[in-house]
Amino acid sequence: MTTIINHVAVPLLAEVDVLVIGAGSAGCVAALAAAERGQGLSVMLVERYGFPGGTSTQMLDTFYGFFTPGETPRKVVGGWPDRVVNELDKTGNIFLRPNTYGAGTGVNYNPERLKLVWDQLIQQQGIRYLLHTTLIDVNSAGERYSCVFWNKGGFCKVLARRVIDASGDADFCHLAGFAYERAGEHEPAQSMTTTFRMSNVDLDEYERAGGKKMLVRAMQEAVDSGHHPLPRKEGSAHEMNAKMCISTVAVKVAGLSALNAETLTQAEIEGRRQAFVYEDFFRDDVPGYQESNIIGLSHQIGVRETRRVYGEHRLTKDECLAGLLPNDRIFLCGAPIEDHRQGADGSSETYWEYIPGAGVYGVPYGTIVPKGSQTVWVVGRCFSATHDAHASCRSMAQTMSMGQAAGLAAVQSLRNDEPANAIAIKQLQEDLLQLGAVLDVPDAVADTSRNGWRHNVPARHIYNVA
Numbered sequence: 335m336t337t338i339i340n341h342v343a344v345p346l347l348a349e350v351d352v353l354v355i356g357a358g359s360a361g362c363v364a365a366l367a368a369a370e371r372g373q374g375l376s377v378m379l380v381e382r383y384g385f386p387g388g389t390s391t392q393m394l395d396t397f398y399g400f401f402t403p404g405e406t407p408r409k410v411v412g413g414w415p416d417r418v419v420n421e422l423d424k425t426g427n428i429f430l431r432p433n434t435y436g437a438g439t440g441v442n443y444n445p446e447r448l449k450l451v452w453d454q455l456i457q458q459q460g461i462r463y464l465l466h467t468t469l470i471d472v473n474s475a476g477e478r479y480s481c482v483f484w485n486k487g488g489f490c491k492v493l494a495r496r497v498i499d500a501s502g503d504a505d506f507c508h509l510a511g512f513a514y515e516r517a518g519e520h521e522p523a524q525s526m527t528t529t530f531r532m533s534n535v536d537l538d539e540y541e542r543a544g545g546k547k548m549l550v551r552a553m554q555e556a557v558d559s560g561h562h563p564l565p566r567k568e569g570s571a572h573e574m575n576a577k578m579c580i581s582t583v584a585v586k587v588a589g590l591s592a593l594n595a596e597t598l599t600q601a602e603i604e605g606r607r608q609a610f611v612y613e614d615f616f617r618d619d620v621p622g623y624q625e626s627n628i629i630g631l632s633h634q635i636g637v638r639e640t641r642r643v644y645g646e647h648r649l650t651k652d653e654c655l656a657g658l659l660p661n662d663r664i665f666l667c668g669a670p671i672e673d674h675r676q677g678a679d680g681s682s683e684t685y686w687e688y689i690p691g692a693g694v695y696g697v698p699y700g701t702i703v704p705k706g707s708q709t710v711w712v713v714g715r716c717f718s719a720t721h722d723a724h725a726s727c728r729s730m731a732q733t734m735s736m737g738q739a740a741g742l743a744a745v746q747s748l749r750n751d752e753p754a755n756a757i758a759i760k761q762l763q764e765d766l767l768q769l770g771a772v773l774d775v776p777d778a779v780a781d782t783s784r785n786g787w788r789h790n791v792p793a794r795h796i797y798n799v800a
């Protein structure tokens with residue numbers, strides 16, 4: 335552990351039982367699960383930006399990973415992730431959308447509404463919630479961790495008995511001295527994407543002009559003629575939960591580290607540049623888009639991976655592809671490996687590999703416990719997995735599931751005095767099942783057939799939780 339700051343001199347803000355760093359999809363659910371289960375224990379959630387949700391609200395609008403892909407979809411995630419979707423569903427702010435690339439049916443939502451939903455759920459559970467506050471240093475203080483944050487009021491310190499690192503970049507684990515792999519160390523890191531949204535798109539005109547086939551042709555012609563130098567001819571654009579608006583995952587910035595401020599600055603600049611190359615192309619070459627504009631870029635460039643912590647267990651590609659259901663599983667995943675990478679020739683490509691057989695694997699508890707940890711968990715995109723296993727197990731239904739398991743485990747650890755790396759797994763699994771988590775592959779095929787592009791379709795009620 336490298337201490338940068340004199341913790342003694344920093345004012346004490348709080349002493350808490352469970353501290354969650356980062357309010358992304360994983361962190362919000364970790365705090366919610368811990369607060370609900372741990373009545374009487376104090377739970378604090380700290381986030382560097384001014385709103386919750388992380389990637390779920392900064393740049394995206396579709397939860398993947400609830401369903402397995404293919405003709406016989408199974409719903410493989412439940413519990414708190416369902417309750418989040420239910421809250422969105424109450425206001426009619428979801429619809430299910432088929433994924434053109436085969437990651438399974440997605441749950442589309444309005445990301446601005448989701449910020450409100452996260453806020454409300456967090457407040458309902460009595461969580462101490464602090465925005466605009468960044469973790470910058472960690473020290474051990476007896477059996478607790480002393481975590482130093484910075485915000486506009488200066489430095490402050492929180493003493494925590496249990497910590498859940500949900501920072502996406504494993505900032506806590508890095509500062510506390512846990513071992514991790516940096517993306518790009520062994521295989522090329524997944525590329526980054528600035529997402530953008532366009533308004534005033536006439537999708538009827540677009541469909542009449544040939545839809546997707548026409549778009550693919552137009553992209554090829556734009557590149558061949560040099561008229562619009564699109565960095566990439568793949569990606570996706572889809573209708574949003576707002577009329578005549580579309581959202582994209584098209585930009586691709588590869589070969590730059592998101593852990594270095596200088597290269598991350600270059601990536602932000604390049605992501606914005608690419609977004610407007612696409613805007614010019616859409617307006618000039620694609621019917622239905624003539625009068626459209628970019629109305630929003632992602633809050634920051636989308637970062638798929640940075641640090642992956644070495645845990646008590648490391649999820650591997652072989653385990654995913656074997657469809658293993660280990661005894662200590664804490665959630666399921668059926669998403670294919672989806673690796674956004676740069677080809678050896680510098681070209682952009684996305685590599686897909688599906689989970690064979692039932693198309694599902696179970697994720698062991700040890701993947702959310704940093705190696706040797708007694709009081710710390712790591713959840714979300716910095717959990718313990720190899721590059722290619724991570725490329726499958728990073729959708730938000732799965733990151734929320736990791737949070738759910740860590741929240742319950744932290745409470746169990748406090749209540750029963752069990753170290754993080756020696757939790758009574760059967761108890762944790764029982765508690766997960768009680769919440770509605772799915773730990774066995776369901777027999778029933780989920781009926782997603784009647785879902786359309788609008789929220790007012792019957793299938794939206796599949797998220798009703800008793």
Ligand SMILES: Cc1cc2nc3c(=O)[nH]c(=O)nc-3n(C[C@H](O)[C@H](O)[C@H](O)COP(=O)(O)OP(=O)(O)OC[C@H]3O[C@@H](n4cnc5c(N)ncnc54)[C@H](O)[C@@H]3O)c2cc1C
Pocket residue numbers: 355356357358359360361380381382383386387388389390393394395396397398399467468469470500501502503505526527528529583636637638713714715716728729730731733
């Ligand atoms: C471009 C892109 C497209 C994707 N598309 C999809 C998709 O369509 N559907 C899907 O399901 N998944 C998708 N994914 C994957 C998925 O969104 C992510 O894996 C997931 O959202 C990660 O959640 P997280 O909570 O682990 O991290 P994050 O969402 O990154 O949350 C981490 C949070 O911690 C905060 N934080 C960071 N450092 C600190 C600090 N030091 N102090 C305090 N707070 C801190 C951050 O501000 C953030 O709010 C996509 C990812 C990207 C990048």
